[in-house]
Amino acid sequence: MSAPHLPKVAGIDPEVPVSTQTAAPLREIPAAPGAFIQDRLAGWVSDLTTLHELTERLAATATLDAALNELLHAGAALVGARRGLLVLERAGTTTPSTTLGLGLGPADLGHLETVERSATALGRVLDGPPDAADARDGIATPDLLGDQDLDPRHREVATRLGYAASYALPLASEAAGRLGGAVWFYDEPGEPSEKQRHLVGLYARYATEHLARLTELERARADIATVADELLPSRLPRIPGVRLAARHRTGPQGGGDWYDALPLPDHALGLAVGSVGGSGPSAMAAMGRLRASLRAYAVMEGEDPVAVLSDLELLLRLTEPARTATALFAYCEPAARKVVLAGAGHTPPLVLGDRRCEYVETTLSAPLGMLACWEAPSVEFSPAPGETVLLYTDGLLRRTGDAMDRAFARLHSAAAYVPKADRHDPAAVTDHVLRAMLPDGLDQSDSTEDVVVLAAHFD
Known part of the structure; x- marks a missing residue:
């Protein structure tokens, strides 16, 4: 006499053996397959939006002084610094035609000028070869006071002004050449991240083109004013x-x-x-x-x-x-x-x-x-x-x-x-x-x- 068959229930096959192992309870909802990519895209969109807003504000400036101030403030925001210094130089000279500080008074600028040019990161991006890596990526000095080879006068000035790190970037582009350089100072040891360097580099190249146009425009205006005065x-x-x-x-x-x-x-x-x-x-x-x-x-x-x-x-x-x-x-x-x-x-x-x-x-x-x-x-x-x-x-x-x-x-x-x-x-x-x-x-x-x-x- 054969054993009786178990009744069939919809959705369950009585012939398939039931496992005696109990699955672990689901504690976390697994992430969607594209969540990581979406986060990356959201970050890129946010960065590009910020960069677009900053470049629009720069493009709205009509004078060289206004553009330089906007560049210093925008660069400080992009690299996460509080103070900065910008120098413009006429082509073929080593004499600054314009020096502008952010968060630095006239006395502070005077102290910085006493440091030998070649001993600063700003001096190296200004005087280095245009095709050097520094001309593209800038120079980061994450711990100035911890640098044993730091120029003694530079150490004294950094201590007096209270900055511990710096990031210098040239203002240069293929069309305009090198117009000058900027450096931003950190109150604590640190340096900008790779993403920050990339964004400020893009911004600086655009700013260089804008500064070149304004420089030519102001030079033309000065020539016109001179001719008018002579008449x-x-x-x-x-x-x-x-x-x-x-x-x-x-x-x-x-x-x-x-x-x-x-x-x-x-x-x-x-x-x-x-x-x-x-x-x-x-x-x-x-x-x-x-x-x-x-x-x-x-x-x-x-x-x-x-x-x-x-x-x-x-x-x-x-x-x-x-x-x-x-x-x-x-x-x-x-x-x-x-x-x-x-x-x-x-x-x-x-x-x-x-x-x-x-x-x-x-x-x-x-x-x-x-x-x-x-x-x-x-x-x-x-x-x-x-x-x-x-x-x-x-x-x-x-x-x-x-x-x-x-x-x-x-x-x-x-x-x-x-x-x-x-x-x-x-x-x-x-x-x-x-x-x-x-x-x-x-x-x-x-x-x-x-x-x-x-x-x-x-x-």
Whole structure:
């Protein structure tokens, strides 16, 4: 008689023997197969996002000083340091053209300069061969005070300033070459990780290209400013009974605003301001020709400002028919305190003193180059003793960013509130007006407008 079969239950095969071993309880949930890769990708995305944000902030800088400050701060954040030092050098020289510190005062920078250049990591990345490994990876000194071969003076300075490690990196790229170097200081022994070195290296190469562009731009602006200054009076004349002061700022592209002051026969004085349309080298060259021509006409017939501007109009129309310009010329007799002026499309002068502050009412006229024949009546007025006549170009008004009527009101208010102690000094008057009109300074880099202010104080 055969043994009875066990009943079948869905999902269980009664023929398969049951194991007597009990499996260990599941204490941890196993990680998904791609979790490690996902973590790595998340880290890379975070690093690239940080690098992108830092490079965008650097790209937004418009001046060399702002870019250098941003580079020092961003580099310190990338390598985990608190202080740093950056040096720019002109090509072919070993003299720093720019030295900037982060978390280091002037005295600290002075102490660092006493260390021999070759004894520092920064000096080695600055002076080493461009194709050396240091030029690519930088130099890490993880324990300065523990280095037995450290220069004694360097050890003394490091102890005084309280840093124990450093990481130096050259500012170099294939296109720009080597512009300089940067070093960041650690308060405790340590060095940046491989990932930090990679990120700061990428950032430094981009920063080098940006610095090279800004360096060339600032050099070009400096050249333009030099040329513009050479086209204007090198000094103001000394005429009995009147004292002069002038302020001038050329836009970054070079503009056509100008001024002049020249002695005339019989102890007279000619004052002129003007503006040529356009910007760049062409406008600067036209400005130089216009000013030179006005000087010649003023010497011949300066007592008649209308004739001077009429001759200037004819010259401009014949030689540069596509050019327009504004100009104002004033013939002054300081001894008689008499001023005769004429303007061609130019802003009116402002007279300020202890008893009045008002614009001179001039005849409305078109700019030079816009009429077949220019002529407008002249205006005569008498400044009282102690009063100052302020001539300026419309760039001063436009730089405020206000509508013209509001800008005129601001200029009037600025002149009216010149302190009494400064009203007899034309230089102090011009400086006060500029500070009131342009609180951010005359040399702000984000404006393309030229500015000219010429002040004549009558004793």
